[in-house]
Amino acid sequence: xxxxxxxxxxxxxxxxxxxxxxxxxxxxxxxxxxxxxxxxxxxxxxxxxxxxxxxxxxxxxxxxxxxxxxxxxxxxxxxxxxxxxxxxxxxxxxxxxxxxxxxxxxxxxxxxxxxxxxxxxxxxxxxxxxx
Numbered sequence: 001x002x003x004x005x006x007x008x009x010x011x012x013x014x015x016x017x018x019x020x021x022x023x024x025x026x027x028x029x030x031x032x033x034x035x036x037x038x039x040x041x042x043x044x045x046x047x048x049x050x051x052x053x054x055x056x057x058x059x060x061x062x063x064x065x066x067x068x069x070x071x072x073x074x075x076x077x078x079x080x081x082x083x084x085x086x087x088x089x090x091x092x093x094x095x096x097x098x099x100x101x102x103x104x105x106x107x108x109x110x111x112x113x114x115x116x117x118x119x120x121x122x123x124x125x126x127x128x129x130x131x
Contacts, residue, residue: 001091002038004051007031011061014068015075015098028072028098028109030060034083035091051087059086072098072110080114085121 009032012025034051041050063082069075076096083092097109 001035004034004036004038004053005032006034006053006057009057009060011064013064013066013075015070015072017070022068026098026101028064028075028096030064030079031093031095031097032056032060032079032083033093034087034089036089051089056083056087072096076110076112077114080112081119081121084114084116084119090116 009030010027011030012027014022014025015028016022016026034056036051038050041047043049059082060079064075064079067075067078069078076094079096080092080094083089083094091113093111093113095109095111097107099107101108
């Protein structure tokens with residue numbers, strides 16, 4: 001399995017359960033791994049034959065930046081669903097780090113792995129183009 005990765009994407013968003021967290025944007029750091037088959041892109045040397053990680057990055061910046069979830073668990077799940085359903089990957093690993101959320105710890109967050117079959121929209125669409 002080939003993987004495209006995107007690490008340390010920093011985004012400011014509303015996330016948290018406390019009243020002050022609902023008023024102040026906080027930074028989250030996102031790491032992604034996306035399963036895909038890069039052989040077609042390697043053969044053609046065309047961006048259309050692979051996952052454009054710039055498009056992935058821009059989409060995540062917009063989505064996460066506009067989100068207002070209470071739990072990082074929910075935000076992480078929604079990121080995984082977005083990547084699978086919008087970019088047609090068969091598997092994704094999402095690591096979301098809410099640095100400084102816990103006194104005495106630099107990094108606090110969530111790490112999940114999801115497959116296309118975890119989301120009805122991806123299943124309904126059939127085999128993803130970059131599975």
